[in-house]
Structure formats: structure tokens, C-alpha cells
Amino acid sequence: MHRVDRRAEWAALAGLVLQVVFFAVLLVLFRSNGSAATLAESWHFLAGVGIWFLIFVEVYLHRLSVQQRNEAEELERERLRRIGGSASVFSGLPEGEPLSMEKRLAWTKKWFVPIASLGIAGVLGYLAFRLLPYWVPMAWMQDATETGVRNEQLTMVVLAVITLPCFLVSRYVLGLSRVPGLRVVRAGANYIMGNAIACFVLLVVMAFAYFGAGNAERVLAVAIPAVMAVLGLEILLNLLLNVYRPRIPGEEYQPVYESRFLGLFSEPEGVMRSIAHTIDYQFGFKVSETWFYQLLQQAVVPLVLFGAVMLYLLSCFVIVRPGYQTVVLQFGRIDRVLEEGLYLKWPWPIERTPEFYPVKEVQTIWIGYTGESTWKGEEDKPILWTVKHVTGEEFQLLVASERILEVARERTASQPAESQADAEGSLAPVNILAGALVVNYQIKGGEAGLMEYVENYAEPGQALEAIAYRQWTQYMASVDPMEVMTTGRAAASVALRDAIQKEADGRQLGLKVLQIAVLGLHPSTEIADAYEAAINARHERKATVWRAVGDENAILPRAAAMADEVLSEASADRYGRVIVEQAAAARFNEQLKGYQAAPEVFYLRHYLDVLASATEDVRKFVVTLKDPGKVLLIVDEQEKLPPGLLGLGEEILNERNQ
Template sequence: MNADYITYRRATSVSLIGLTLQALMCITLLVYGFMMRDAYPADATTDVLRAQAESRIAIGDLPAIAAAMMMGVGCLAWLALAITFDQHRRERIEALEASTLGEQGVGSVFGQKNENEFKPAARRLAAMHRVFLPIISLVMAAGYIGMGVWRLIEGRERLGFKIPTQHLEWGLAICIGLAVAGFFIARYVAGMSRQKVWANLRGGAAVAGGSAVTAFVIGIGHLVDLMGPDVVSRTLQVVVPGVMILLGGEVVLNFLLNMYRPRKAGETPRPAFDSGIMSLVAAPDSVIKSIGDAVSYQLGYDVKGNWFFQLVSRLVAPLVGVGLVVIWLLSAFAVVEPHQRGIVTRFGKMMREVGPGLHVKWPWPVERVEVPVYLQRDERGRMQEVARTATGIRVVQLGSTPSSKPGPVLWTNEHGGGEVFEIVQPSRFGEAAQVGGEIAQVAMECTLAYCVGDVAKFEQFAPDYQREEIIRSVAQREVMRHMAHLSVDEVLGADRVKLAGEIRGKIEAALGALNPDASGKSMGAGVQVVSLTIGKLHPHKDVAPSYEKIVIAEQKRQERLEVANASKIKTLAKVSGSIERAEEILAEIEKLRKLEDAKAPREQVVELEFKIQKMLEDGTGTAAANIADAASGRWGKHMGERGLASRYVGLNASYEASPAIFRASLYFEAWREAMAGNLVYLTDDRVKDLRIEADLKEKDSTVNVFQTEPPK
């Protein structure tokens, strides 16, 4: 084919058509990707679904948006080809004009000059191949790698999210339509690129072919999602960005190879964005030839004439077919790992449960082995796939998040993590018990540990991304119901010991009532509750000082009770000798009081009084000593009075024997007692002028310090 301006004008037109179709594919897929935001309800009821909805509303459908970005970067290739081929057209027109002037013998008025001096179009064309196309290639590489890394980070964070099915039919139709359109333009342009003058159209064909394959794969993912699991669509969230990074790396590698590749004279340089990988997609009937062309282009000589290359070219189709059949037959074997339990499904219907080991089944897609997915929430509230297993203990937090801060945690401290308050009844004492309609709040750390008991029931229970949320919601409902009937005194008091056992029983019953079969009978969630642990329980931080006052008052009351009890023990032990004997005596005194109140016979009362007195006398305390002292005093007084009575009898007998002598003796006895200790002088009244000499010194009024013995 002649390399005239008409040829390049056609290439320019095809490049502009390819640019238009590529832009339409990009815009269509981008609009669809953001349209998927509506498939995620913003009013989701659970935290995980709400976080998933908010994330999806912000970014839309990741595979579709990543593919749209890849198509958008590919528009630069079509634009660069259109500009380059248009410059080729201008260069051909310029060369034709120069050739016509040369044939007519027309020369320059300025004399003989360089033949390229008056060919600006040719110089611009050379500059485009030397500068413009490499710059466009590097810009495309930066776009592929930058957007690919950005989308890859987002995709890895959302691998555990469930893909919605609301608009999948639209997505399937759009992706298949874009794939067909892209494949047709890629095949058409690839056919044109076989002509030497249109060789650079391979870059546009590669871009269109890559876009078509990407849209087709996304459509296949939507089809699989509609028929079964969404594993393909979720995997494409990282596969499409990975392909973008791979294409960017290939463009950079082509750019480096073009710098050192030997060039032939008159050869049109191949742009770095001409992807050899995508060229295989654009021309699937000549895969080996494309590889040979790429190798020949890089090495500088033709390798397609080699006998080995010819042999591989003839046998590649049968080898690929046999390989695909072998791969398909290998899907009849499934390996279940030691920590897994699998379920064999035939066209979505559960057939049997299988354990660890190698199992034979019908090839895909007739039968598949499904292993339950273990999803866990991370710190940001998103569900992440931890492993595919049905064994091990799974933990669900039903209340406040346990604090990771070291040291003691008091009621008045700031508690780390999100606190969940349970509604309980107010205190049954004080003002709260007299006011109706009051409630109280208590923060509680409650951890539920469970394991999978029946894999089939667990798999039928709910979708993998909703199982833990349903279990958590059901368990939290039972916790809320049970706590609502308890008072704050029962929750914070001694009754909290049996609280975990009561709640666990209700949670087990609630989980057993889930998952009804076709007849409406509950099969259960297929899980077993291993333990329910209640950790810290405390009221709100703002009311904690009030509880502290109650505790302090209770401690003071207890202190006073202990002091009173100690005083009681001391007093009773002092009185009776021991606390045990005191309690026995008090019991007998209580019986005596009851007998007196009941008007019992006097004999019983007296008998019990003597018994109590005997018990007091047998003791070693002050009561026994006082009773002994009283008995001794009574006996002394009795004997004294008895002596006085006997003396009176004797005096009476003396009087009867001789009254005169008795009276005289009493008279003189009275005088003796009256004059005892006094100086009395007896004189005769007949003595005249009586003079008496007497020593009037008081000998007993002073103390003789030298006297060793007391005076008698």
C-alpha cells in the first residue's frame, strides 16, 4: 500500500473514531460504576452494613470504576495516534508538493539549501516520534500505575464486602455491549495495522482490545454473581487495578527498550504504549505471530522462520484446548483442609457434608465444595475475611469494647473504646423507688464465644457477611431484654454472679429458634455457645461519685456494726465468761420472757429462773462473781442478824433472872461506853476546897516518828 496522504488521512479518521468509541466506553462504564451507589442502602440497620453502605456510596462499584479509568487512560493513545497520523498526512502533502516543484525545475531564490530546510512538517513528524509519543507513553504509564495503586488500595480494603445485586442485570448488559463494541473496533484496527503504513494502529487496537476484555470479565463476574457467589466480582476489585499496574510497567519497559533498540533507516518507530500483552487480545488468531513480531522487533531480526516457532504455531490451538480440558477435569477434585468442613452443592442445592481430605465430585459448574467463610470486624467496623474454616472459637462483643489501657479502671475514669449502656430499672431504695417512669443505665462488657456445630445449618442460616451480625443482634436483644427487668442494685450487687448464666441460656434458646425450614420448623443457627463472660459493670462516669457516696456510707455503717458487734462480744464474754455461754443464757432468757408473756404456771417460771441462775453461777464472768459476792453478803448479814437475835434471847433471860442487876449492868455499860477515851475523875462531894493535879497533854494528837510500832 502506498504511503500517501490519503492513506494517512484514513488512519487519522479511524483513530478519531477509536477515540470517540473509547471515550464513550469510559463514560458509560463510569456512569454505571457510580450508579451502583444506589444499590447500597444508606439507612442500613447494622454497623457493618452501614459502614459498607457509606463506603460504597463514596466510591461506587470498584471494578467498573477502575476499568473506566483504564479506558480513560487509553484515550490518550488514540489521541496521540490521531495527531501523529495527521502529521504524517501533512508530511506526505509537503513531500508531494516538494516533488512537484522539483519536477517543474523551480528553485529557490536564496540559492542551494539543505533539502530538509523547507520541510517543517517532516521535522515536526520526527520530533513527534522522538519526543511527543514517548511523553504520551510516560503519561499513560503514570496514569496506569497511579490509578492502579489507588484503586488497588481501595479494593483490598473492601474485599470482604458483599456485592449488591440490585443493578447487576444492567451491569451485565452494559459490560457485554461494551465488550462486543470494543472487540469489533479492536479487530478492525488490528487488521488495518497489518499494513506497514498503519503499523502504529496496533497501539490503538491493543487499547480497545484490553478495554473489551476488561468489560467482558466484569460482565462474567456479574453473571456469576447473579447465579451464585460474588467471589469473581469481589476478586476483580484487586485484579483490574493489578492489570493497570502491569500495563504501566510494560509501557515503562517498552520506553527503556526503545532507547537502546537498534533502528533501521526509514523505519517508523513503535510507540511505547503499544502493548504486546493487549496485542495478543486484539488478535487472538495470531497470538504466536504477535509474540514473534514482538521478539523480532526487540531483537532486530526475524525469528518467525525458525522451525520451532513454526511447530508451536501449528500446535498452539490443540495444546491450549487440551490444557483447558485438563483444567476443567481437575475441578472434579476438591481438597478440604484439616481445619475445614465443606458442603458439596449441585447447582446451588446442598447435597452432602464432607470433612478434611481429597474428595471427588462432578466438575465445575455442576458441583462445588463450599467452605464457610470466617469474617471478622476490624477496628474501623468493616468486615474482613479471616479464613475459610468451620472450626475454632469465634468471639463477638455484645457490649462495650474492652479497654486496652494499662492499670486499674475506676468508675470515674475515662473508659477507652465505645461504651454500650444497657437500660435497667432504678434502685429499689430511696427516692428512685418512689418516682415512676425512671430508668438507669449501666455500661457492661459482655463477650460471647461460640463455635460452629452444624456446618449445613450454619451455611443455610444466612449469607456469610451477615451471620455474625445476626448472631450479635440476637444476642444483644436477649441481653437487653434480660437487663431491662433487673434493677441497678441487682446488676451491680451480688446478683451479678449468676447474671452470665441466665443470659447465656436465653441466647442459646434464641439462636435455636432461628433458621426455619420449608415447613416453618426452626433448625437453629448451627452454632454452639461456648461461654458468655461479663466483665466490667459500671454506671455512667457522671453519676459515679453518687455511687461512691453510697459505698462510703455503707462502709461506715458496716464499720459501726463491727464495732457494736465487738462491744457485744466483749460485754457478753465479760459477763458470762464466753460468747457461746452468753448466747445459751440469752436463749434461756428469751424462753423465760415467752413463758411470762404466756402466763405459764409459776413452777415452770421458777424452774427456768433457777436454771438461768445456775448457768450464770457456773460461768467465769462478772455475773458469776457478782452472784457469789451477793450470796456471801447475804449469808454474812443473815448470820449477823441471827447473832443479834440470839443475844436478845440471852439478855431477856438475864433480865428475867435478876432485873435489878440487869438494869445496873446496862447502866454501867452505858457509862463505860460514854466515858471511853475521856478523862473522868470521881470525887466525893463532901471534900472541901478540892484541888486536882492532872496532866492535860494530848499524847494521841501527835505522831512519834521514832516509834516503830503503832500505838495500841
């Protein structure tokens, strides 16, 4: 008669309930502390539900098969007593066909357990894939990696409460697995021991986070999914090896979902025994009894311990490469700065050097656009304003116009110094430019500079980039756009370098700005046409002004000459009139003298002068007659042809004369 033990079933149910309850507790705890490692461990607990379920199914079927075997043996003994045969307590069924529950148990181990184990491996792999922050993390994990850890004390208390029952259940189930026929429960003991170890490490990590060393929590948030992935791969490897391993009659059954890796931690006193048993199980014979394995078993522990000690002592040495410096953290606090060379320090975790900083390396920041530049490496080729220079977006800079600068100077010149800032601020810039700003910088060397770089900012390079953007924006709002795009770039580079360095020193970034280069300043491609139109209008205005100046230079001298000419003519006319009038007055005096001397002669002479002037262009005929009154004058008003006209006048005259 075989013993019927139900403790394994109750242990499997207890383990299953603990996995579900602690999953829910850690999930609620994650909503309180925001720890990515807590979230990963909660899903680690949930993945163990499948293992405990398979254990319960197997131990339940095993108990039923034992009960059926006992009942069958009891019936066989009763039958033997009735027929008068031997019916001792130790007599059983003869060798033959297995019972129905034994067949069901065998079918479960052959088909159901491997298929379910494959599903468990898939779940472990999928959860590891979604929990690792570098691939496709779930939304909760992505949010947790972007925020810090909080409520560390509450988390440590809850983790301590979870770790203890997990450890106790693991030890109890591990002892229960030594009972013949209950070897299968060791898989659950190994898995929940892994949960207990993970919770204990998470508790220690939370203690570090409470004292300001939060990087360990992020490392653990990656380590837990990595272990889950390893467990999934181990199950797949066990399935593959189980197909090809040799079968030995009477060997102890070992489920494929049992982790040998976790078994090293759940039963550390039997590490070598576990390894030997695993090797014997896979090869089908006693490999652990060979002389080579016995020698290796005796020497491996001292060698591993010696290697571990030597590896640990290597943390006492620090080698700083040329051009680098580092800081030594003592219990998480900065203790000293080490320059290039070989140094000794206390071993980890008392002192550690988390990072080496390239203090002599020139680093570069390109700001002003997103994406990649399309003109890098083609600086010798002409770049048009209307062509987009980058694959992403360009940073828009507001630049004051020339007219606004003139008005600002006029206002600030006539106002006191304290109100000049308000006067300048009341004028809004109207021009928009885009371009690139190249910032070359390096980490300040020495103890003071490196301490500033390490202590004050988590990302000093990003802080310097923000300062460069701000100073660039402020500077461009106070300069002429045409000047800064042409002849003023060198002055702009110097001014920006000084302004950025001044603010970086004020904020204690620990960075030294070496050089600033202003590249590719141009109007935005969206307004390039309007900008060119404005430039053309400005040049046309200047051309119009210069044409007006030319007209002025041409018209004003001509007008002055004409004025001089009129004045000269007026002066000459005035002089002529005066002389003529004087001559007329003198003539009148002389005529008066002549009139007084001979009035009749004077009258006749003037009469004849008037008659002569009046008949100057009139044809006159002088007729000498004694009695002019008796003469009849016939006036032919028809004009005669002049002699020789058409060759007829001369002939007519000749005929008349004949």
C-alpha cells in the same frame, strides 16, 4: 504522490470521546449500583484518554508530513516542467534532507511519545494502587467494598450498550491500522478492546450477582486494577526494550504505548503472527523463519489446548483433607456436603467447592479486651489488680453487690413468679469488673451441622462472639463479685457454656461450644483503689461486728454474775435483818421482864451502859473526895509527850520522881 487519509484522525478523536463519555457514564452508574468493579472500569476508561491523544498527535503530524511531502513533490515536478526536465506523476523529490514536518514527527516519536508514555504508565500504576482494596484505596472504592451490589438489571443494560460500540470501534480501527503508515492506531484498538472485554465480563458478573453469586464481582474489582498495573509495567518494559533494540532501516514503527498483551485479544486470529512480529521487532532479524520457531508454532496451539482442557477437567475432582468437610455448590446453590476423601463432581462452573471447613479443629475466641494481653505466658506469676493487663481497652462488666442480691432474694421470695423478673430488674448493679473469657469451639460435623454453619451466617465466629458477650454480661449481673472471682469461676464457666450453646443452637450457628474459661477477673484499673477500699471497709465492718460479739460474750456473763451477787447479798441482808429484828424483839421482851422485876436496877444498869459507851474514848479521872464541889480542877489541854519520844520523856519523868 502519497495518499492523504484523515480517517485515522477522526478515529482517534472518536476513541478519545468514547473513553471520556463512557468514563462519565460508568461513574454515574457506580453511584447507582455501588459496584467496586464498575468504579474500577470507569477509571480504566479514563486512563485510555492519553493513548488516544498520542495517537491523534502522531497521525495528525503524519498527515501534515505527507501533505508537505506531496506539496514539495508537486513543486519539484512543476520546476522540472519549467526547465524542460522529466516531470512524470511518479517522480518525487530526490533523496536528501527531510522536511520540517517530518523532523517534527521524528522528534515527537523520539522524545514526546516516550515521555508521555511514561506518564501514561505512571497514571495506570497510580490508579491501580488506589483502586486495589488491599493497599490505600480511594474513598469511593473503600465504601464500595463495604456495601453490596444493587440495580443489577440496569447495570447489565448500560454495560451492553457500552460494550457494543467499543467492540465495533476496536474492529474498525484495527482494520484501519493495516493501511501503510497507520500502524500506530492499533494501540487504541487494543486498549478499547480491553475496555470492551472488561465491560462484557462485568455484565456476566452482574448476571451472577443478580442470581445471588456476588463473590465474582469482588474478584473482578481486584482483577481490573491488576490488569491496569500490568499494562503500566508493559509500557515501562517497552520503553526499556526500545532503548536497546537494534534499528533496521525501513522497519515499521511500533509505538511503546501499544500493548502486545491486549493485542492477543483484539486480534486472536493472528496471535502467533503477533508473537512472531514482536520477536522479530525486538531481535532485529527474522526469528520467526527459523526451523525451531516453525516447529514450535505448529505444536504450541495443540499443546496449549490440551493443557487447557486437562486443567479444566481437574475441576471435576475434589480432594477433602482429613479433618475437613466442604459443600458442593451447583449453579450457586448448596447441593450436598462432602466429608474427607476423593470425590468426582461436575466441572466448573456447574459445580464448585468454594471453601473447605475444619470441622475437627478447635478454634478459640478471646473476648473481654482489645489489643494484646500482657500476661499470656506468665500465668504462674502473681497478677496485681492495679496493673493494666492488656495493651488496648478492657470490657467493663456490671456485677451486682451482695446487699442487692440479698434484697433481690427477699423481694422475689415474697412476690409471685410472674413479677420476680420486674423485682430483679429494679435493682441496679453497682460493681464493675474486667477480665477475659476464652471460648473454645468447633464447627459441627455432619450434613446438618455444616449446612447450618454455611447457610445462616456469613461470619458465624463473629456471631458466636456477640452471643458470648451478651451471655457473659447477663450472667455477671446476677452473681456475687467476690464469689465469681474466687471459688465460683468453675460454676460460672459451666453456666456460661450452657447458656452460650443454648443460644447458638437457637440461632442455628452450626457451632459446638467445647469449653469456657473465665480468666483474670478483677476490678477495673481505674477503680482498683476504690474497690480495695470497699473491701477493706467490708472487712473492718466484719471485724467491728466480731469485736462487739466478743464484748458481748465478755460483758453479759460478768453482768449476770454481778446480778447474782447483788441478789445473794440482798437475800443475806434480808435474812440478817429479819434475825436481828427477831432478836431485838426477844431482847425487848426479856428486858421488859427485868424492868418489871427490878426497875431501879434496870435503870441504873442502862445508865451505866450508856455512860460507858459514851465515854469509851474519853480520858477519865476518878477523884475520891468527900466534898467534890470544893475541888478546883485545872485542865491542861496541852498534850503531853509520850514517854521515850526524842529520848527526853523518860529523863523528865525521872527528874520529877526525884
